[in-house]
Amino acid sequence: METKKWRLLPAVIATAIMSSVGVLIETSMNVTFPTLMRLFQINTTTVQWITTSNLLALAITVPVSAFLMRNFAVKKLFITANLLFLLGVITCFLAPSFGVLVLGRIFQGTGTGIAMPLMYHIVLTKAPKNKRGTLIGLATMTTSLAPAVGPTYGGIIATSFGWRMIFLLLIPLVILSFVLGYYAMSMEKVSKHEKFNLKSFLGLAVGLASLLIAIQRVSLLWLILAIASLLTFYYFNRQNHLLDLSIFKNKKFFYFMYGSLAFQAASLGISFIFPNFLQLGLQQTATEAGLFMFPGAITVAVVAPIAGILLDKIGPFKPIASGFFLSSLALFLLIFLIGQNNIPLFLSLTILYMVGLGLAVSNVMALALTQLDDYQQDDGNSILNTLQQFSGAVSTTVVAHLFIAVPKNIATPEVFGSRNGFILLFIVLALGFLFFVQTYRKNTSPLL
Template sequence: MNHKRWRVVPAIIATAIMSFAGVLIETSMNVTFPTLMAEFNTTSATIQWVTTSYLLALAIVIPLSTFLVRNFSIKTLFITANLLFALGVLLDFLSPSLLVLVLGRIIQGVGTGIALPLMFDIILNYAPKSKRGLMMGIATMTTSLAPAIGPTYGGLMLSLFDWRRIFLFLLPFLVLSLFLGVDGIGYESHKRGEPFNFISFLRLAIGLSTLLLAIENLSWFLGLISLISFGFFYRFNRNKPILNLTIFKNSQFVTGLFGVLAIQATVLGLSFILPNYLQLRLHVSAALSGLFMFPGAILVAVLAPLSGIIMDRFGPYRPILLGLMLMFIGMLLTTVYFSRASFMALLMFDVVLMMGVGFAASNLMAVALSQLTKSEQTDGNGILNTLQQFVGAMSTTIVASLFSTFQGTTGGNLGVLLLLIVLTVASVLFMFKGRQMRI
């Protein structure tokens, strides 16, 4: 698997380690909020910026990745991302104040925002087509494990040491990632030096950041600012595009993209509904409800590479359709029996659903991007990764609002019903369009 002095597998593993570390810290820090509030003598609203600042940096940088990949070598981008992430980790480990902690999180968000799309870009451009499904499965395996392990890792560090060790223990893995990346990523002889459309980027950054804040705070005012900013971005982006928006004219790409986003919404929406419902209605302990999602995450990690191998051999339609049907069955059972199912029944429904995610998620991402031309895939990759961040935030916010507004069981029922509808639409679209898609 060499390509012009490339060693593709070590290169993918190097970027996967960084992506894994970024998602791991994002979820592991949530369990430290009470400790941080006491140490820095601040409120929960203020301490929430430890996560919000990271997500804002991520949301702004990921769309910029398309411009970066077009104009800088992948090795340069990888080393920059790794060193930025390591700098952020060191700042957070040593942080004497909340301001320094948030600054470190922003720098980590910039590093992750470069590394996450870079991992998929390497797969699309340098992995052989005959191994693309397997490589996408490996990439998905790393990012699906991190959210499940994060709270456990954070709680363990907090109970055995202190919250600062959450950052310190990642440094050896970042060093390993740096060595693997420097060794595996090949040199590219030429890159374009196109001018940077700063005005367009500024409008996009304002639009994305205000949209994320609007979703988190359910603010119509911020949503309106975001909409206006996106309008200006569309106007200024046409002459010197940062993102090639014409790819949305490709109906097969849009079908695959909608499927990926529907899966993201379903998984993250359920990861809020089920643990909260288990605690409030079934009176399950916080520790056990936190572990509820773990079997499904492990199943996704195991099945993603396996399903990629199946796609490489038999094509994308059958494994993706099987995955979507398993997800539909698991989601339908959850919706129908939600208010009267036991802990074990809900766990079995979730296992069926996550088995479907293992077959469909990474394959659907690979096949969606494969519908684009080689010159369009970098833009598609950046757009897909950006929208995943926002759909995840939107899904969590909507179901949390339903959960709190309609109190417990009713809110949970409405939440899972909404996710079932989204998943059904994605499944039907793929049934009609999927046969035309080729990897």
């Protein structure tokens, strides 16, 4: 598991820890909103910037990671990501005002935006093909566990020790990631030095930020600004590539990528529906609703590495197809059974969905990226990670609207809204299943 002076497995674990901590802190702060509103005397719209600022920094940084990885040594980028995140954690812990707290969240989002693509870059460039499935499965295990653990971690720590301790207790994990990565990675020379396309970057940054705000606020004005900015990015990107958009001409990459995005959308949609349904429809507490998602997260953590091993041993079709089928079946059953006040049944179907997720999501991601040539890997990695962030944001926003868009004469509005959400998620995931099967079977040559 070594590539020259690289220690591959520890390097992957180091970047996975860094990415997981970034995702964990993103979701753990949601439970602190009421406390922060009272402390800083702010309203609901303002406190949302705790999450929005982090997502914006992440969304802006991830697309630039392709340029960074082509022009800077991986070890330098890893060290930078850790130091930025550590700075963000300390800033938030000591924050005397809401503005400083938001600044710390921006530092954290930037560090996570560098670390997350770096994790897959190391696997794709350093690992032999017969080990990629296992290593991506290992990486997915940690990053899939973090979103579900986040609310539980944040609730327990905030209740027991105060919200600032949410940040302080992450410092040992950041230090562990830094030490492990510094030991495992070799400082390689990078001979290629491109000129940074500032105009293209600004167009992309403003476009992504505006699009995220447009989705969250359902604003036509912000959407127009996003479209104009993204067109600006496209124009200047043609002159000097910040991202190689020609990879979208690769149909195999495009359709397999859609499968990965479909799972991201469905997972975050479920993560919105059930906590709200359990609290509003079944009168469960916030802690109980948060703990409901925890068994599913453990399931993904167990299944994902096994799925990676299966990919390396028997190929991609069976584990990915099985994963799509099980997750789609779980969503299909939820459409008809959501009216039952049966929490064990809901938990069983959620675990069934997570088994499918664990079998398929990391493998279909690996399959998508493997369709690209070596020189396109970094761009594909950056684009895939960026679109995952947006697919999750879009899914959460649309599902939230479906959840509350209920006719007045409906006796059980939470059931009605949840069912509509599950219908949408089932369609999105079923299309991913169809695209995967059709694309895979059209190719006679091995795809991975």
